Amino acid sequence: MLLVDQATYRWTLSHSHRADNADGGTPRYHDCAERLVIRRDNEPGRLEIVFASGEGTAGATHVGEVKRGDDYLNLNRPGVVRAVLGEAIDRGWLPAEPGRCELDGWALVDSVLTRLAEQRNDRPR
Template identity: 50%
Template sequence: MIVFRKGPGRLVNDGMFHDGGVLRTSDRAYLNLHRPGVARALLDEALERGHDFAPAETIEIDGWELIDGALRRLRPPDQPAPQDDQP
């Protein structure tokens, strides 16, 4: 399980913004956890870092450690999806 916990410089849902938002205040790094592709980007980043989700027991992974990699994997929301070059 990837978890974002509230702490100094780390904002999670507290009524300030929607329930899927997480924000690192130092650089305003923001993720909307409800946006399509965000969960996949976090999962891919965790797997690339060697986290294993196969064991039967529940493990917690600090989402704040994955946020930069996940943001790099995501296309900006205002950038259109690539079009197929079909004749």
């Protein structure tokens, strides 16, 4: 649960993939994706951020961990989810608008990392 400007947001994480046994042996997994779903309480909008595996990207050791080169996001951490949410809102997601809005998570990574760095720099020392 996140509290942002007196509004409560909730999020869930999931991992999906396809498996095949083309050679009759150990299953091979492909088309993996990490999915972050965010909703604001009492609003109909649903935000889905999808991190689909591809060239140079990967889910890693647990649900919610995504990597691109040296860049890493742990979507289980509230501060990271808050940064993703802020970026989605800045790009036009409206929680009060009914329906599902799906965004490519990889397109958000640079902006989210910048937000996280700014948050760290704003902390009192």
